[in-house]
Amino acid sequence: MMSSEEWQILGLTVRTAGLATLLILPPGLLLAWLLARTRWRGKSLVETLVALPLVMPPVATGLILLKAFGRRGPIGHFLHDTLGLDVVFTWRAVVLAMAVMAFPLLVRSARVAFEGVPHRLEQIARTLGAREGRVFFTITLPLAARGILGGTLLAFARALGEFGATILVAGNIPGRTTTLSLAIYQLVQLGQDEDAFRLLAVSVAVAFAAVWLSEWFLRGRA
Amino acid sequence: MKLVIRDVRLPLAHFELRLDVEITHQVTALFGPSGAGKTSVLDLIAGLRQAPSAYIELDGRVLTDTSARKEVPARDRHIGYVPQDGALFPHLSVRGNLLYGNKGDTSLDRVTGVLEIGHLLDRRIGDLSGGEKQRVALARALLSSPRLLLLDEPLAALDEELKMRVLSYLQRVRDELRVPMLYVSHTTDELRALCDEVLVLDRGLLRGRGEPRELFAAPAGASHDPD
Numbered sequence: 001m002m003s004s005e006e007w008q009i010l011g012l013t014v015r016t017a018g019l020a021t022l023l024i025l026p027p028g029l030l031l032a033w034l035l036a037r038t039r040w041r042g043k044s045l046v047e048t049l050v051a052l053p054l055v056m057p058p059v060a061t062g063l064i065l066l067k068a069f070g071r072r073g074p075i076g077h078f079l080h081d082t083l084g085l086d087v088v089f090t091w092r093a094v095v096l097a098m099a100v101m102a103f104p105l106l107v108r109s110a111r112v113a114f115e116g117v118p119h120r121l122e123q124i125a126r127t128l129g130a131r132e133g134r135v136f137f138t139i140t141l142p143l144a145a146r147g148i149l150g151g152t153l154l155a156f157a158r159a160l161g162e163f164g165a166t167i168l169v170a171g172n173i174p175g176r177t178t179t180l181s182l183a184i185y186q187l188v189q190l191g192q193d194e195d196a197f198r199l200l201a202v203s204v205a206v207a208f209a210a211v212w213l214s215e216w217f218l219r220g221r222a
Numbered sequence: 223m224k225l226v227i228r229d230v231r232l233p234l235a236h237f238e239l240r241l242d243v244e245i246t247h248q249v250t251a252l253f254g255p256s257g258a259g260k261t262s263v264l265d266l267i268a269g270l271r272q273a274p275s276a277y278i279e280l281d282g283r284v285l286t287d288t289s290a291r292k293e294v295p296a297r298d299r300h301i302g303y304v305p306q307d308g309a310l311f312p313h314l315s316v317r318g319n320l321l322y323g324n325k326g327d328t329s330l331d332r333v334t335g336v337l338e339i340g341h342l343l344d345r346r347i348g349d350l351s352g353g354e355k356q357r358v359a360l361a362r363a364l365l366s367s368p369r370l371l372l373l374d375e376p377l378a379a380l381d382e383e384l385k386m387r388v389l390s391y392l393q394r395v396r397d398e399l400r401v402p403m404l405y406v407s408h409t410t411d412e413l414r415a416l417c418d419e420v421l422v423l424d425r426g427l428l429r430g431r432g433e434p435r436e437l438f439a440a441p442a443g444a445s446h447d448p449d
Contacts, residue, residue, distance in 0.1 A: 120309045123270045126296040127303045128323025128366045138322075142313045 002198065005174075006183075010202055013179040016091060017159035020098035021152060024106055028155075029148065032110035033136070054104045058164025065096060065169040093170035094177050098159035105158050109151020109218070113144035150217035157210035161203070180206075223248065223370060223402035225280050229289075230266065232273035232426075234259055239273075239426035247418035249396055249403045251434070253410075254423035260406045263423070264372045267404070268303050269296035280370060302363030302371040302401075306378050308355045310347045316358050317343040323366030333361045336394050353384040357391055364401060371395075371403045377412060389415055410438040 002010070034040070035047060053061050069076040069087040079085040087093050117140050125135045141148075163181040170177040172186060180203045187196035223246065230241040239259040252260045265271035267278060269285065272293060278286040280301070285294045310319050316339070320330060334340040337357045342350065350358065356376050363371055376392075377385045389412060395401060396416065407413055413420055414434045422430040422437070430437070 118309070120305060120307075121311060123268075123296070124303060124305065124309045125311075125322065127268050127270070127299070127301060128362070129297050129300075129325070130323070131297060139311060 002202070006195075006199060006202070008175065009178055009180060009183050009199070010206075012091070012094075013160060013181075014206070016094045016179065017098055017102075017156055017162075020095045020102060020159045021106075021156045023095065024099050024103045024155065025152065028103060028106040029110055032107045033114050033140070035107070036111045036114035050107050051104050053101050053165075058101060058162070059168055061100060062097060062165035062168030065093075065100065065165060069093065069096065069169065088169055089171045089173065089177065091170075091177060094166055094179060097165035097169050098162045101162050101165055102155035102159040106151050106155040109154060110144070110148050113147025113151065114140060116147060117143045146217045150214045153210050153214035153217065157207050157214065160207055160210065223281060225267070225370065225402075225404070226278070227263075227267070228277040229275050230263075230273055230277075231275040232259075232262060232266065232271075234262060234426060237426045239263070241426075241428060243421060243428055243431075245404065245419075245421075248400070249405060249417045249419075251413045251417040251420045252404060252406045252423055253408060253413060253420050253437075254429075255408060258423045259426040260423055261374055264303070264374055264404065264406060267370070268301050268372055269294060269299050270303075300367065300369045302366055302368030304356070304359045304363050304371070304373045304376050306375045308359035308376075310350075310355055310359055310362070312347050314347070315343070316345050316347065316350070319347065319358060319362050320365055322362065325367070328365050328367045330365065333364050333399070336398055337361050337391050351384075352380050353388050356380065356388050360391070360395065364395065364399060368401060371401050373403060373405045375406050375408075377407070377409070385412075392416055410434070414438060 031046070031050065035043065066088060067073050069079070071077060071080050071086070071088070076087055079087060085092070087096060121139055121143070122135050125139045130138070161181055162179070163185065166177070166179060167182060167185075172178055172182045178186070180199055184196050184199050184203065187193070187199065225245040227241050227243050227245070230239060232239040236257075237259075239262055241263065252263060254260055262271065266273055266276060266286070267280075272286075273288065275288050276286045277284075277288070280299075284292060285299055286292065311322065314322070320334070320343070324330065331340070334343070337360060339354065339357050339361055342354060342358065347355070347358075360373075360376065373392075377388055380388060393416060396403065405413070405417060417434055420432060420434050420437050421428060
């Protein structure tokens with residue numbers, strides 16, 4: 001049986017991962033569509049920048065976020081002075097780290113999904129009088145939906161397991177920023193292997209369900 | 223119907239499409255071998271493709287004039303397009319496809335009556351046969367009330383029996399709905415049965431024009447099929 005503290009950790013992890021995934025959906029879909037359907041200067045640079053968190057050490061990404069969103073950092077300073085918002089070492093930093101690490105997976109999956117929609121169908125919709133917004137919402141998006149859903153779940157699963165960037169930018173504050181992966185790390189450090197394994201089983205179950213569903217959606221698209 | 227195409231210069235993979243022609247017949251065919259540039263001509267007229275140089279005017283309305291940097295978007299051209307595979311929207315029902323471009327000025331009942339697809343309205347696209355798909359694609363284009371209908375080898379993917387059936391529906395569209403058509407094909411029988419005039423296109427150039435019975439004087443068959 002899980003303790004109330006473990007339920008709290010699971011709840012925080014799922015809530016922050018869910019929020020991070022929701023937050024990256026609009027910009028992620030827009031960018032994926034731009035990469036799939038338009039040509040512009042600097043496109044390959046943006047593609048590379050978006051993919052960076054996939055290959056960089058997560059701790060390095062965390063350090064960049066810490067410097068940018070700390071009170072003395074350019075973004076953190078602005079948020080603190082104008083909105084009174086602190087990000088670093090709060091639940092917001094957990095969401096931020098998860099969002100940045102999951103963003104490339106969402107963009108990649110959504111881009112492939114958009115590219116899979118036959119261009120001819122969008123063209124025919126235009127000859128039938130549809131404006132660009134209507135073409136997107138009635139043709140492109142529904143036909144890419146399975147791939148986008150698969151990518152969204154994959155991004156959610158990635159966010160659930162985030163560790164390296166989170167520990168740097170959010171710390172490991174019990175009840176406030178401790179997620180499943182941070183709690184497992186801490187329990188192993190303290191030698192409480194039995195508790196660690198229980199959380200590990202929870203973590204595997206949630207991630208398995210998310211990845212399995214994601215695969216189901218992505219397979220259905222092909 | 224009066225379609226003016228002037229100063230068209232469009233580089234394609236192996237040659238340049240160069241076209242200066244005026245079309246006034248109700249049903250005109252673009253005839254020529256595969257890769258002659260026929261689909262590119264339709265795409266230019268529909269506004270789905272842009273050429274470095276082109277002037278296109280339909281019934282006195284300028285649609286494209288590159289020298290004046292004018293390009294009416296495809297959605298505002300009122301030109302219907304039926305591609306070879308129909309390009310039906312697979313996630314919508316037949317009714318959803320038919321009503322996609324319909325603003326109420328063309329009657330659903332009348333078009334589905336002429337094409338005999340009224341019983342298909344609630345079907346899924348995946349459940350239609352090849353001939354049914356082409357009739358639905360044709361009806362969808364007609365329901366957007368086009369001033370001109372572009373048909374890109376609409377019978378090419380059908381077997382002989384189905385071809386004759388769909389051809390008879392095209393004749394009904396011509397005779398009963400009286401929508402002007404530009405019809406791409408490389409089968410002489412179809413052109414003889416449907417078209418008033420044929421433009422022969424080869425390697426991007428207009429090689430000849432005339433009435434089908436003048437151009438294809440040989441017995442019905444494939445001797446003039448460029449493929």
